[in-house]
Amino acid sequence: MAYALWRTGRHREPAAAELFFRREPFGAAFAVGAGLGQALRSLGALRFSAADIAYLRSVLPSTTEDAFFDYLCTVDASEVTVTSVPEGSVVFSRVPLLQVKGPLLVVQLLETTLLCLVSYASLVATNAARFRLLAGxxxxxxxxxxxxxxxxxxxxxxxxxxxxxxxxxxxxxxxxxxxxxxxxxxxxxxxxxxxxxxxxxxxxxxxxxxxxxxxxxxxxxxxxxxxxxxxxxxxxxxxxxxxxxxxxxxxxxxxxxxxxxxxxxxxxxxxxxxxxxxxxxxxxxxxxxxxxxxxxxxxxxxxxxxxxxxxxxxxxxxxxxxxxxxxxxxxxxxxxxxxxxxxxxxxxxxxxxxxxxxTCPLQPSLGCVYKVNGSPCLKFTEEEEKMTIPGIKAIYRLFDAAGHPFMDLMALEDEPSPSVGQELVVHVLGRRGEATKVRPSAVEPLHRMYLRDGQVCEELPSLQEVRSHAQASLNLLSSVHRRLHDPQPYPVAVTEKLHLLLAELQQASQ
Amino acid sequence: MAYALWRTGRHREPAAAELFFRREPFGAAFAVGAGLGQALRSLGALRFSAADIAYLRSVLPSTTEDAFFDYLCTVDASEVTVTSVPEGSVVFSRVPLLQVKGPLLVVQLLETTLLCLVSYASLVATNAARFRLLAGxxxxxxxxxxxxxxxxxxxxxxxxxxxxxxxxxxxxxxxxxxxxxxxxxxxxxxxxxxxxxxxxxxxxxxxxxxxxxxxxxxxxxxxxxxxxxxxxxxxxxxxxxxxxxxxxxxxxxxxxxxxxxxxxxxxxxxxxxxxxxxxxxxxxxxxxxxxxxxxxxxxxxxxxxxxxxxxxxxxxxxxxxxxxxxxxxxxxxxxxxxxxxxxxxxxxxxxxxxxxxxTCPLQPSLGCVYKVNGSPCLKFTEEEEKMTIPGIKAIYRLFDAAGHPFMDLMALEDEPSPSVGQELVVHVLGRRGEATKVRPSAVEPLHRMYLRDGQVCEELPSLQEVRSHAQASLNLLSSVHRRLHDPQPYPVAVTEKLHLLLAELQQASQ
Known part of the structure; x- marks a missing residue:
């Protein structure tokens, strides 16, 4: 597929991808995002060795052009930009853990690597956090x-x-x-x-x-x-x-x-x-x-x-x-x-x-997905659950007066940040488009930029720091969302603007 | 614990260990033994690097004697002997997949490595074999x-x-x-x-x-x-x-x-x-x-x-x-x-x-165990299932006239091999000691010796050969044991002599 992209000259088109999971694991209302540090480090090592190229030559059709292999020799992460939730953060379904921008082919090549590094890491960190919550x-x-x-x-x-x-x-x-x-x-x-x-x-x-x-x-x-x-x-x-x-x-x-x-x-x-x-x-x-x-x-x-x-x-x-x-x-x-x-x-x-x-026997995989959205367009499949919210979003975590996060909000990238104390109209996902008003007491952008055009722009925290952050993030979560039995789902919402865009796209594709 | 063994001078005592699982996975009557090649290869690499030693020094008590670390520098597999079922063989609960002999400390050090390399490998190979059986x-x-x-x-x-x-x-x-x-x-x-x-x-x-x-x-x-x-x-x-x-x-x-x-x-x-x-x-x-x-x-x-x-x-x-x-x-x-x-x-x-x-969600771990038995002695715990059959055994697979294996038989190491066509008195495990007579049409020693005193004595098969052997081994299995729903358990038995030894030990420890 990479060759087909290259052959059509689309390999350098700007693209963006988001990595998220569709449902919180183990019947809980939260997960702990992990593997992000290792994922970012792996980007630094993105390169095809001569042996890799030789192997690919041996399995690709003999009609594959030489220039494609020359191109593969130049592939690295130098044009890749990554934002991510800080590792150890409490995270929720449908909210991207990672956003990746870069040339289309590179963004697509990263899919399995990033899924592999983030999925199990987040699953087992979440499982460990559950044991910790139960153990006190x-x-x-x-x-x-x-x-x-x-x-x-x-x-x-x-x-x-x-x-x-x-x-x-x-x-x-x-x-x-x-x-x-x-x-x-x-x-x-x-x-x-x-x-x-x-x-x-x-x-x-x-x-x-x-x-x-x-x-x-x-x-x-x-x-x-x-x-x-x-x-x-x-x-x-x-x-x-x-x-x-x-x-x-x-x-x-x-x-x-x-x-x-x-x-x-x-x-x-x-x-x-x-x-x-x-x-x-x-x-x-x-x-x-x-x-x-x-x-x-x-x-x-x-x-x-x-x-x-x-x-x-x-x-x-x-x-x-x-x-x-x-x-x-x-x-x-x-x-x-x-x-x-x-x-x-x-x-x-x-x-x-x-x-x-x-082995996380209650649910041995998190089922993360990685969606590449070159341009805003909805994927309509025959299964509703597989529908994807298009485009790169800005993501905010909204806090109530007691300091608990009460909602994650996805907005279009160019929308202004929600303001503290001001009323906002939002649409909670899964509630059939109904509008809700919220007034956050604090607002935090959920993602930080760790890599800009291949350059590290924020140092990765140590394992100890990540561990402390995870406990702090869990402690902030209100007990209704944190409890393991019968928790209240944590609301994830989109802004009015993003909601309208979604509705338009839905109509256009029918 | 290794230090305590060394400190008491027991580290070089001859020891033997067996690796087996207690129950067939996924409710089936069989498993496919795998990971053995990689386990054997890992033995060749058994060595403590200078960095390993430095790390161990940093975490062991300051009272740990220097001579222990000098000893660790000399540890390798040069005195280790390993027999194993050929990789890809159909295997059954309680029958050792691997037998290891060597100095006590080395045999104990290998426990986690061997379990780690064999457990998941056998589990996922078995899972794959199930898909193959269903798919035709x-x-x-x-x-x-x-x-x-x-x-x-x-x-x-x-x-x-x-x-x-x-x-x-x-x-x-x-x-x-x-x-x-x-x-x-x-x-x-x-x-x-x-x-x-x-x-x-x-x-x-x-x-x-x-x-x-x-x-x-x-x-x-x-x-x-x-x-x-x-x-x-x-x-x-x-x-x-x-x-x-x-x-x-x-x-x-x-x-x-x-x-x-x-x-x-x-x-x-x-x-x-x-x-x-x-x-x-x-x-x-x-x-x-x-x-x-x-x-x-x-x-x-x-x-x-x-x-x-x-x-x-x-x-x-x-x-x-x-x-x-x-x-x-x-x-x-x-x-x-x-x-x-x-x-x-x-x-x-x-x-x-x-x-x-x-992820083998039906059962994400095989639960292999590795039992070190320096000398024949029973472990009596408060849970009957954890009882161990002591000593190193010779293991035979018995075949019926149609060429299907019908029983795995464990014998004392020095007993003669069962003879083709001759009646044998055996005791099937799990049937409360009752004696049964069998007359095998063919007898195969189940294990081969792959490593003798650290020297490779049988070349490991290629991945292709292992794959073919797995299919052949599954095909030989009678359909009553091979079917995935409601299979008939495959009998594993001990010889009269081993049965008597077990009974003696049991009595002695009461």
């Missing part, structure tokens, strides 16, 4: 999805955009290295199961934090285990000694970062007593355990029992911080689980989410 | 999923493994270049809409295929349009002349590869008459159009009407091949759609699938 601001969220992603790069995308959406950590070490996302490791069941008895612990000694004689940690832990079992009324032969050995070995390697995975054998009869024993032994040497993890069974119930035991140990052995050791959970966690954790008053402090975060 | 062997299938994938590399994985699963083409040009997958382009609505009248066509002339005077194609097409409209009884002012101009321009650029996208305005009143006009004009010059595409509306009905019109033109204008011009469809095609296409006798020859192929 305090609960820590860790992304664990690499093994379920669409290959290694899919996994990196998932880690990056989950972080933007409000996750705190990732288990993807490469994402930590490349993007500076805080990484958290966990202990695996296979590590626990690789030990069978305390004799296997090697090395065995640990020096107290403040210095002094190294101590034989297996013996110290075993003696603490007796005391813990006595306190809990558990037979002291029940806790699995292989598990205890694994905990002790981990503690010797990571005395300041000791964590326990409690469910390899049995949480209450083995994992928890063993953890308490090792953590108390470490405490005696001046170290603090950093957490426990539950990975199977009834997580809410177990978190409550675990908290009760930790508190009991803390009180009995006079270790005040013991009762508040963070409890982490994993095991195919879904939104529903997180909701239950909160509603049922669980004692869970951190949640690891993998599959249900990165 | 004749219908062409084109993968269109790049824009819905998890970033560019997710898109490449989707293209590659859809091809393995039985797709014919991809629209992902980079996948064509990198993997040699046949690429097919399409015409976009935006291209059609960028034309408004025949005057815009530039250049206008085309020479006949056999040579001779160039002809003004817009005029020739317009005159054919009059004749087509007369034949069809359509007012000749109805077909959109912008659309005709777009078709003519495309035909001049691709005279031997002319295709029409029919639904920009109206298939029956505009797209189809315009296409026929241009294709007949081309025919007059010695060229053959290669196809049409429908992208909205009732695709089955439109395909039938389109075929009727193509046949009518072919008969009336005496162009025999005209009636069999391939009809392609797209527009969010699902498995259900393909089933309907076949059942309702559509005239569709080619189907483009994007979202429903690459």
């Amino acid at each position: 601001p305090e609960m820590k969220l860790m992304e664990l999805g690499l093994r379920r992603a669409q290959g290694p790069d899919g996994g990196l995308s998932a880690s990056k955009y989950s972080y933007i959406g409000g996750f705190d950590y990732t288990s993807n070490v490469l994402a930590g290295k490349l993007y500076g996302i805080p990484v958290r490791g966990t202990v695996a069941h296979s590590f626990i199961m690789s030990f069978r008895s305390l004799e296997e612990v090697q090395p065995r000694v640990l020096s107290p934090l403040a210095g002094g004689e190294p101590v034989d940690l297996p013996s110290l832990a075993e003696s603490w285990l007796q005391r813990v079992c006595e306190l809990l009324g558990t037979p002291s032969d029940k806790p699995n000694r292989g598990e205890l050995a694994a905990f002790v070995s981990y503690a010797i390697a990571f005395p300041q970062d000791f964590q326990g995975l409690l469910d390899t054998y049995c949480v209450m009869r083995s994992g928890l007593p063993n953890f308490c024993a090792v953590a108390l032994a470490l405490h005696q040497l001046g170290y603090r355990a950093i957490g426990v993890r539950l990975d199977s069974g009834d997580l809410i119930q177990q978190s409550k029992e675990t908290r009760r035991v930790l508190r009991a140990c803390g009180a009995h052995f006079q270790v005040p911080w013991f009762g508040s050791i963070p409890i982490a959970v994993s095991n195919d966690i879904s939104e529903q689980n997180v909701e239950d954790f909160i509603r049922e008053g669980s004692e869970i402090d951190m949640v690891g989410v993998g599959t249900n975060l990165v | 062997p004749e219908m062409k299938l084109m993968e269109l999923g790049l824009r819905r994938a998890q970033g560019p590399d997710g898109g490449l994985s989707a293209s590659k493994y859809s091809y393995i699963g039985g797709f014919d083409y991809t629209s992902n040009v980079l996948a064509g270049k990198l993997y040699g997958i046949p690429v097919r382009g399409t015409v976009a609505h935006s291209f059609i809409m960028s034309f408004r009248s025949l005057e815009e066509v530039q250049p206008r002339v085309l020479s006949p295929l056999a040579g001779g005077e160039p002809v003004d194609l817009p005029s020739l097409a317009e005159s054919w349009l009059q004749r087509v409209c007369e034949l069809l009884g359509t007012p000749s002012d109805k077909p959109n002349r912008g659309e005709l101009a777009a078709f003519v321009s495309y035909a001049i650029a691709f005279p031997q590869d002319f295709q029409g996208l029919l639904d920009t305005y109206c298939v029956m009143r505009s797209g189809l008459p315009n296409f026929c006009a241009v294709a007949l004009a081309l025919h007059q010059l010695g060229y053959r159009a290669i196809g049409v595409r429908l992208d909205s509306g009732d695709l089955i009905q439109q395909s039938k009407e389109t075929r009727r019109v193509l046949r009518a033109c072919g008969a009336h204008f005496q162009v025999p091949w005209f009636g069999s011009i391939p009809i392609a469809v797209s527009n969010d095609i699902s498995e259900q759609n393909v089933e309907d296409f076949i059942r309702e006798g559509s005239e569709i020859d080619m189907v483009g699938v994007g979202t429903n192929l690459v």
Whole structure:
């Protein structure tokens, strides 16, 4: 198709395109726009290599003129202008996330690249934001999805955009290295199961934090285990000694970062007593355990029992911080689980989410579209939903007196900006053309210009800044639009002028 | 955790791991194993760079010993042995796809990498195979999923493994270049809409295929349009002349590869008459159009009407091949759609699938697991489903007299192979330990050894070979296991000896 454009001499015609989605994902009233930074960076790299050209030559018809390949060698983004919502912004259906202007062929070539970079990024950032909304601001969220992603790069995308959406950590070490996302490791069941008895612990000694004689940690832990079992009324032969050995070995390697995975054998009869024993032994040497993890069974119930035991140990052995050791959970966690954790008053402090975060099973694609509109003209198809609002628009976000955005407004590019405090007649999309009056207390142009004729005109924010912006943007949203169940749709409107143009075009094409 | 292993001196202990899934995806009785080639290749690249080490130093506790990082610098796959099912094989739950042996720490480090490379690959190859089974062997299938994938590399994985699963083409040009997958382009609505009248066509002339005077194609097409409209009884002012101009321009650029996208305005009143006009004009010059595409509306009905019109033109204008011009469809095609296409006798020859192929919305993750078993020991958790069959197994596929596989059998590594024609006592998993007798007509070891102590011992097949193997493997499967609705589960069994070992371990741990 690119060749046909070039052959007809239309490849350099000025063109414009808009990227948007037609419906908010997951039945919500909002999405979080993401992938825009990477999309803009990819434009800088737009170029056909000699190998690319050679390959294209091999698959295009032999009648393809040489001059076309010469032209492809010159293609880059030097004539491309891009405006976009700032990455991390709350965004709504039908409102463009990105607008691209440039030579027709280049604008068309960018379609799949931009869709690919923005669609999944926005989807998973939105999914992460939903988990964050359900979890509340305090609960820590860790992304664990690499093994379920669409290959290694899919996994990196998932880690990056989950972080933007409000996750705190990732288990993807490469994402930590490349993007500076805080990484958290966990202990695996296979590590626990690789030990069978305390004799296997090697090395065995640990020096107290403040210095002094190294101590034989297996013996110290075993003696603490007796005391813990006595306190809990558990037979002291029940806790699995292989598990205890694994905990002790981990503690010797990571005395300041000791964590326990409690469910390899049995949480209450083995994992928890063993953890308490090792953590108390470490405490005696001046170290603090950093957490426990539950990975199977009834997580809410177990978190409550675990908290009760930790508190009991803390009180009995006079270790005040013991009762508040963070409890982490994993095991195919879904939104529903997180909701239950909160509603049922669980004692869970951190949640690891993998599959249900990165694969977005509730809706695994956002369905973004990219519409190239060289000139204002409506596409009439046999499906009404596929109708497109033509031309490049100016887009404003209107705020009410409480500071909440209450409407996104699309206007013709040359219309004046709506004025604060002045009444405006608008037509809300989806309400059959009916006019509505609004009086915004504040007006913000939704897009910023990031690239003008290939030149970067606004520096891209850091990942941290994007993440903060996403939380701020979500917080501004009124709760009627933000709630995940039965939200009120967020109105998207067009100005009177744009509405009239649409009506004219509709009539002309009938 | 790697550090804790190293610190305890267990990092070089011999270990083994198996990668498998717990349930067949999409409610079927089979999956297609894929990603194995890439997984094996990734082992060759296993190495920590200086930058990796520096990053790990920055995130690990400051107490981490220097010698650990020295050790990491030496880590590679030189002591790793891998056996695997040949890529593209039909595989079943609980039967290992891959077995890995090597030093404990290396075997554990590979967990996420291997899961990441095998899980999605197998899932999407299986999904593609389902589309192929529904479409039958004749219908062409084109993968269109790049824009819905998890970033560019997710898109490449989707293209590659859809091809393995039985797709014919991809629209992902980079996948064509990198993997040699046949690429097919399409015409976009935006291209059609960028034309408004025949005057815009530039250049206008085309020479006949056999040579001779160039002809003004817009005029020739317009005159054919009059004749087509007369034949069809359509007012000749109805077909959109912008659309005709777009078709003519495309035909001049691709005279031997002319295709029409029919639904920009109206298939029956505009797209189809315009296409026929241009294709007949081309025919007059010695060229053959290669196809049409429908992208909205009732695709089955439109395909039938389109075929009727193509046949009518072919008969009336005496162009025999005209009636069999391939009809392609797209527009969010699902498995259900393909089933309907076949059942309702559509005239569709080619189907483009994007979202429903690459995102696997019916089940967006396969849930593979990777179990490291240093020594035979059962993991008992509070969830029965997470119980693991310990140790490295020898695995056989048993065939019946008709040549269909009827059971996968796991045995202890040192047991003799089952013999052809001899009765065997086995225990089918999931049938509460009950013994069954079988007499295989053929026995195949399921795994091949691809890597022994880091040395490649069997060359990996080409993508084409893997694709053929997948179809052959699916074809061998009995239809009771292969059918997508209500299939009969494929039995996976253990030998008497392995069964006894399991029972012992179970008792010992109670």
